[in-house]
Amino acid sequence: MTTLAIAGIMHESNTFSEAPTDAAAFSQTHASNMIKVWGEAHHEISGFIQGATEYDYTIYPTFMASATPAGRVTDDVFDRLTEILIQHLKSAPKHEGLLLALHGAMVVESYPDGDGEVLRRLRDAFGRDLPIVVTLDQHANVSEQMVAESTALVIYKTTPHIDQRQRGLQAAELMMRILRGEVTPTQALAKPPMLLNILYHVTNVPPMAPILTAAKQLEENPNILVGSVAVGYPYADVHEAGPAFVVATDDDPQLAQSEADRLSDMLWNVRGQLTLDLPDAAQAVEQAMQSESPPVILVEMGDNIGGGSPGDSTFILAELVRQKASGFVVVVFDPEAVQSCIQAGVGGTVSLEVGGKADNLHGDPVPIRGTVRLIHDGQYIETQPRHGGQRYHDQGLTAVVAVGDSLVALTSRRQTPFSLQQLYSLGIDPTEMQMIVVKAAVAYRAAYEPIAGQIIEVDTPGLTAVNPLHFEYHDIRRPLFPLDDL
Numbered sequence: 001m002t003t004l005a006i007a008g009i010m011h012e013s014n015t016f017s018e019a020p021t022d023a024a025a026f027s028q029t030h031a032s033n034m035i036k037v038w039g040e041a042h043h044e045i046s047g048f049i050q051g052a053t054e055y056d057y058t059i060y061p062t063f064m065a066s067a068t069p070a071g072r073v074t075d076d077v078f079d080r081l082t083e084i085l086i087q088h089l090k091s092a093p094k095h096e097g098l099l100l101a102l103h104g105a106m107v108v109e110s111y112p113d114g115d116g117e118v119l120r121r122l123r124d125a126f127g128r129d130l131p132i133v134v135t136l137d138q139h140a141n142v143s144e145q146m147v148a149e150s151t152a153l154v155i156y157k158t159t160p161h162i163d164q165r166q167r168g169l170q171a172a173e174l175m176m177r178i179l180r181g182e183v184t185p186t187q188a189l190a191k192p193p194m195l196l197n198i199l200y201h202v203t204n205v206p207p208m209a210p211i212l213t214a215a216k217q218l219e220e221n222p223n224i225l226v227g228s229v230a231v232g233y234p235y236a237d238v239h240e241a242g243p244a245f246v247v248a249t250d251d252d253p254q255l256a257q258s259e260a261d262r263l264s265d266m267l268w269n270v271r272g273q274l275t276l277d278l279p280d281a282a283q284a285v286e287q288a289m290q291s292e293s294p295p296v297i298l299v300e301m302g303d304n305i306g307g308g309s310p311g312d313s314t315f316i317l318a319e320l321v322r323q324k325a326s327g328f329v330v331v332v333f334d335p336e337a338v339q340s341c342i343q344a345g346v347g348g349t350v351s352l353e354v355g356g357k358a359d360n361l362h363g364d365p366v367p368i369r370g371t372v373r374l375i376h377d378g379q380y381i382e383t384q385p386r387h388g389g390q391r392y393h394d395q396g397l398t399a400v401v402a403v404g405d406s407l408v409a410l411t412s413r414r415q416t417p418f419s420l421q422q423l424y425s426l427g428i429d430p431t432e433m434q435m436i437v438v439k440a441a442v443a444y445r446a447a448y449e450p451i452a453g454q455i456i457e458v459d460t461p462g463l464t465a466v467n468p469l470h471f472e473y474h475d476i477r478r479p480l481f482p483l484d485d486l
Contacts, residue, residue, distance in 0.1 A: 002057040002179060003094050004172070006034070006048040008064040008101030009081050009118060012139060014235040014308025015107055016463050016471060017071035018359070025067040026077060031088070034061040043389030044135040047168015048099045054169065055176045060095045062088035068414055069308035078108045082118055086125045097131040097175050098122070099168070104140020104155075105233035112238040112475065116145030123149050131178050133171045137161065139201070139233040142244035144189060151178065152185040152248045155228035157212055159201045160387035160418070160446035174225060185225055188256035190245045190264035194481040195468050198307070198441045199457065200274055201231040207270045211263060215245075218259055223250050229263060234468050235307055241476045243267060271481050276467055278459035285319040285435075293453030294327075294434045297444075302462030303362055304441040305333075306387070310358035311414040314366045315460045316437050317355060320406070321366060327434030328406045329423065333358075335412040341372045341399035348372050350401060354408060362462045370403035373427075378411060380425035387418045387443035400426050407433075416440065420447045441466070 011021060029037045038045040045064055052059045065081050067073075089095065100122075106114030115136075122132060131151045136142065138156040146153065154171045157163050177183045203212045211229055218227030226248040232241060245263040249256040278301070279287060288296040303313030311333035320328050332355045344350045350372055353365035378395040396412030409426055417438040423430045430436055431451050438444045441464065449455070459466055468483060479486055 002096050002176065003060050004057050004175060005060040005062055005089055005092060005095040005098045006045060007062040007085055007098065008045055008066065009085065010066040010101060010103040011073055011106040012069040012103050012137065012233060012308065013072050013105060013107035013114070014069055014463055015072060015237045016235060017308050019071045021067050021070045021073045023077045023080070025070060026065050027067065029064040031061040031063060034064060037392065038064065041389055041391040042165045042385040044101045044164045044168030044171065046389065047165040048172055050165070051169050051172025055172055057176065060092050064101070068416065069306055071308070073106060073108045073114060075109045078111070078114065082121050086121065089126065096179055097133065099171055099175060100132055100134045102134055102136055104136035104142060104146065104230065105236050107236050107238055113143045113145055113240060116143045116149065119146060119149035131175060133175045135167050135171050136230065138229070138231055140230045140244070141233050141236055141238060141240040141242065142189060142230050142246060143240040147187050147189045147246060152187065152226060153228060153246050154226055155230050155246065157203065157216065157229070159203045159231060160443045161389065162385040162387065162446050164389040165385070183225060184251040185248045186251050186253045186256055187246060187248045188253060188260045190260035191242055192264045192268040193479060193486065194242055194268065194271060195234045195483065196231050196243045196267070197274055197276065197466065197468065198234060199276065199466055201442045202445065207267065207273060211266045214266060215263060218247065223252055223255060224259065225250060227259065235464055237473045237475045239475060239477050242480065278457050278466065281315040281319045281458055281460055284456045284458040285316065285323050285325060287456055288435050289323060289325055291454050295430060295451065295453055296435045297448050297452045297455045298435055298437045299441065299444070299455065299457045300437055300439045300460050301441050301457055301466040302460035302464055303439040304464035305414050305439050306416040306418070306443050307441060307464035309439065309463045310362060311439055312355040312358050312362060313439065313460060313462055314355040314363035316458060318363060318366050321368070325435060326405050328437065329409065329428055329430070329433050330437035331409040331411060331417065331422070331439070333414045334410045335396070337410045338397050338399045338412050341401060341410065342375060342397070344372050346372050346375055352401070354410060368401065368403050368408060370401040370408070372399060373402045374400040376426055378413065380419070380421040382419040382421050386446050388416065393419065393422070395422065398426060400428070417444050418447055
């Protein structure tokens with residue numbers, strides 16, 4: 001029976017962050033636990049595992065390593081992770097191919113194209129004969145190196161990412177067709193000269209919806225194996241930054257390039273529609289207080305944890321306090337405040353200055369006074385398809401402080417707000433709140449959109465500010481829209 005190795009090394013690196021992503025930041029699932037941890041999740045690794053049953057192969061698990069988005073990955077941890085992967089593959093009794101989960105926007109201290117470097121090292125170790133089918137996050141900054149060093153790339157088709165398991169299955173099916181000699185993938189890449197504002201990354205509305213529909217329709221052609229769209233990751237100052245279109249055909253390079261170019265042109269031709277007109281924190285809170293459609297979701301774009309921000313921005317919290325808002329809930333990363341709550345105990349009164357401690361970009365600490373309502377270990381489980389695909393989550397020791405009829409949840413680990421279970425696990429019913437602050441940009445939608453009465457996206461400063469003109473780029477290719485006059 002065919003044996004396929006499965007593995008993953010994933011990180012989305014915000015190069016504007018000064019917080020390095022080191023060994024302590026990475027969580028690793030080793031071979032013996034991969035099926036237990038990922039088998040029932042909604043991740044591409046889960047799709048690789050399911051594919052063994054669907055497409056009749058044996059799994060050789062290696063390991064899965066990932067870290068919450070932050071600054072560049074350090075050279076030492078990158079070297080160690082790639083060496084672990086290569087050693088696992090070298091010690092395998094046999095494997096005919098590798099199913100590999102990469103992010104596509106990993107930046108390493110010495111390697112701006114971290115994912116491409118992983119693939120280059122694999123080719124150095126195993127040559128060109130080993131088929132490597134790679135899944136990428138839709139926020140990948142796809143490089144020529146990634147295309148050249150992979151046998152085929154399969155990119156998520158949704159943002160928020162709720163199709164990861166399906167893409168893992170698609171990669172597995174394609175791998176088996178390659179090994180059976182049914183197809184010979186030939187890939188082409190097209191990259192329009194632009195950065196796509198994260199506000200427009202949502203794939204079920206224009207401008208991306210019709211482009212994704214066109215990419216899916218490509219796969220109805222038996223000569224086209226994969227049609228992929230990457231929206232790109234604008235918070236990485238690297239040459240490859242920006243949207244990309246990758247088409248894999250069955251040994252037809254001309255068709256691959258022409259269709260990749262066609263998809264690219266679809267986005268380029270609507271660039272004039274990509275305008276920004278969002279309220280600041282003060283305006284957004286005022287609008288939320290006047291809303292008659294609770295809960296109002298206030299999206300703190302400048303502190304998008306999933307984009308590498310610290311999770312302790314206080315711009316919206318400060319306005320909620322200043323404007324005497326009621327019935328709100330906000331989650332803030334603040335280990336120091338958590339310890340103060342633990343010392344006070346449940347039912348104790350605390351006076352705290354929360355947030356604004358990671359750097360000088362995300363506001364000042366905000367004084368609050370309230371009662372400790374809950375101390376929790378911060379662990380919860382998500383069973384539904386959600387952005388990121390993970391089942392098990394851990395935001396560290398967590399304290400909930402009641403400030404009047406509002407709630408401030410303080411965590412010891414940064415946690416992306418991709419799951420309503422983050423609040424439900426703390427005894428908070430989000431549907432009963434007037435306002436909910438989410439430190440995100442797009443990915444929260446899979447969880448929060450179904451319960452939202454109104455969504456207000458807020459233009460706040462920070463490492464993930466919504467407007468790329470807030471950043472000073474040095475290494476991206478130029479000219480690029482909207483940074484330059486094209």
